[in-house]
Amino acid sequence: MVAGGVTKFAKAHPAMDFRLMVKRAYDYALKDVPNLTSDRIDGSRISYFSDHFTRQLKAASMVQDYLGLNPKGSVRIEWGGATGGECFQAAYEAVASGRMDVCLAAGFETMSRVATWKGNEFIALASDTNFDFPLGGFYTGYYALMVVRHIYEYLRLRKFADVKDEREAQRLAIAEGSRIMAKVSVKNHLNALHNPYAQYPKRLTVDDVLHSEMISYPLTREQICTMSDGAAVAVLCTEERAKELTDRPVRITGVGCGTDTMRLADRPFGSVPLLPHERARDYEDLPYPGIHSFRAGRSAGIEAYRMAGITKPAEELDFIELHDAYASSEIQTYEDLGLCKYGEGYDFVERGDPFLKEIDYGFPTPKAGAIPVNPSGGLIACGHPVGATGLMQGVFAFWQLQGTIPKHFRDPALQLDRPRRGAIHSHAGTGSSVTVSVLERGFR
Amino acid sequence: MSVRPPTFVKFRDVQAELERSGAAIFRDADGVESLVIRNPYAISYIHSYAEDTPFFLGLTEGRLRGSKCRKPKCGFVYATPRSHCMVCGAPTEWIDLPTRGRVHSFTTxxxxxxxxxxxxxxxxxxxxxxxxxxxxLVRLKDCVESDLYVGMPVEARFDPNPKYSITDVWFVPARPSH
Known part of the structure; x- marks a missing residue:
């Protein structure tokens, strides 16, 4: 990867249509690498999630057109919430296969074109329309079902195992889980105060998060990402071209993708596919994935780590930008990606591992800096213009590894100390498809 | 003579104006003006339940039907029916599900x-x-958020006036069995 660009994510960009948003991000990326002119780009992969939002079919062709890239090759990528991450990997494949020397990955979404609850309806059409959608058509509801079970498995049955009264035990477990999820929301919103691209940077307390409006029990408004307008681009190329274009390239050393059943109801109760640092006896009594974990995320992690030669992810990754559409799914994803074992996600937050060392979150984070997760602010604070989101993560990870966060954010606070390797993680509805890509600093 | 739609600086006011008159101008912080119009979009789809049809017709008879893999070595049983087994790929057969079960997870x-x-x-x-x-996955009725817990016994109810939707069945807290 040699260049990236992001438009500020916002509730609405009525003065920019999707073409202009992409163009702004594209121009920013090209300006960052003066040797990279559009005639050196061999083609593109362009992503957006929903034709319902654009009400313009072949919107990807209109982007290709607007950028002046005709008659070069281009393909539209769509893979639900993982659309952006999939686009990143499609561009990677275009280069790795030898088909292109330089490939543009560009993504966008314009979700402001309809009212929020209509937008939720469009998104929920990505759930089974025979069995799931007619019950309420609401993804927050589906994720709430997942986290209630996650809390049951790991807090009720473990931390509150001694409480005799079943309903009291579950009440305590959900209160505990909610409190810890709120810390994730505080972290991401607070990190984003230093990210000028973020939609909702703000200083919150755990209580603010818990007392914000209940959307789908136990998930409150501040634990859920929002609808956004935005675009992001990444320029990927061969190693040879990279050396010509920049002295700070970033190498993509691992790509992985996993899938799972569209319906939560169909998720099996089997055994955990293990990462190298795990043993079968760690999970002897754990029915997996059930509805508590994202098997697709685990699969994507296994594939990407194997390719990148990672055997102890928590030690060998310096940061992760992951798909925190919900505070709950950030915690579930720590476990899928092996940052901690299944069942340890809540303790992982309590210990402070995913927090930044230099930021005061208003509660103790003793192990802060161990492996910063969503240093940019993630989806919860940056916004989630679906087709752009996975590429936004790619751009933020790229800038981290380049050491250019201070320049692009005009604020040094979020720049990690010379990170060598990071990962990005993009996730579609209830974990039905997930991508993980590993990026490494490609210069000394 | 020039006819210009009214101008707004808050996007949500634009939406209200669109409801009213169908056109508005949004002026952003940089003074850039964008003409915004309203585009209604309604459509009726012909949605076929296809291979899932027996499930939905079953609901109209007060029957909850799942499916079972026909391959004896597999025999996977599905609560949400699949016409082919996701484990081994063999066709399944229709079975009647119990109308009593337990809450595996819940939300309001x-x-x-x-x-x-x-x-x-x-x-x-x-x-x-x-x-x-x-x-x-079902709607759970006759109870409120604070009543719900994992493991709660529940039983099926069927709509006497079916709408040919998954909402023709819902569950309620089970009466104690004797």
Missing amino acids: CHFGSEAFLKETPYNLAMVEFDGVGSLL
């Missing part, structure tokens, strides 16, 4: 898609059945 939705906002708050539950390998 205080919001929803536009189409369902008027029904909020509503409860969703994943229901597990003895001897069945997968779950069923």
Whole structure:
């Protein structure tokens, strides 16, 4: 990867249509690498999630057109919430296969074109329309079902195992889980105060998060990402071209993708596919994935780590930008990606591992800096213009590894100390498809 | 003579104006003006339940039907029917599910898609059945958020005036069995 660009994510960009948003991000990326002119780009992969939002079919062709890239090759990528991450990997494949020397990955979404609850309806059409959608058509509801079970498995049955009264035990477990999820929301919103691209940077307390409006029990408004307008681009190329274009390239050393059943109801109760640092006896009594974990995320992690030669992810990754559409799914994803074992996600937050060392979150984070997760602010604070989101993560990870966060954010606070390797993680509805890509600093 | 739609600096005011007159101008902080119009879009789809049809017709007879893999070595039982087994790929056969089960997970939705906002708050539950390998997502009625817990016994109810939708079945807290 040699260049990236992001438009500020916002509730609405009525003065920019999707073409202009992409163009702004594209121009920013090209300006960052003066040797990279559009005639050196061999083609593109362009992503957006929903034709319902654009009400313009072949919107990807209109982007290709607007950028002046005709008659070069281009393909539209769509893979639900993982659309952006999939686009990143499609561009990677275009280069790795030898088909292109330089490939543009560009993504966008314009979700402001309809009212929020209509937008939720469009998104929920990505759930089974025979069995799931007619019950309420609401993804927050589906994720709430997942986290209630996650809390049951790991807090009720473990931390509150001694409480005799079943309903009291579950009440305590959900209160505990909610409190810890709120810390994730505080972290991401607070990190984003230093990210000028973020939609909702703000200083919150755990209580603010818990007392914000209940959307789908136990998930409150501040634990859920929002609808956004935005675009992001990444320029990927061969190693040879990279050396010509920049002295700070970033190498993509691992790509992985996993899938799972569209319906939560169909998720099996089997055994955990293990990462190298795990043993079968760690999970002897754990029915997996059930509805508590994202098997697709685990699969994507296994594939990407194997390719990148990672055997102890928590030690060998310096940061992760992951798909925190919900505070709950950030915690579930720590476990899928092996940052901690299944069942340890809540303790992982309590210990402070995913927090930044230099930021005061208003509660103790003793192990802060161990492996910063969503240093940019993630989806919860940056916004989630679906087709752009996975590429936004790619751009933020790229800038981290380049050491250019201070320049692009005009604020040094979020720049990690010379990170060598990071990962990005993009996730579609209830974990039905997930991508993980590993990026490494490609210069000394 | 020039006819210009009214100008707004807050986007939500633009939306209100669109409802009223169909056109508005949005002026952003940089003074850039964008003409915004309203584009209604309604459509009726012909939605076939296809291979899932017996499930939905079963609901109209007060029957809850799952499916079971025909391959004896596999025999996976589905609460949400699949016409072919996801484990081994063999065809399945229709079976009657128990009408009593337990809550595997639950939530109360205080919001929803536009189409369902008027029904909020509503409860969703994943229901597990003895001897069945997968779950069923349903609405849970006659109870409120604070009543719900994992493991709660529940039983099916059927709409006497079916709408030919998954909402023709819902679950309620089970009466104690004797």
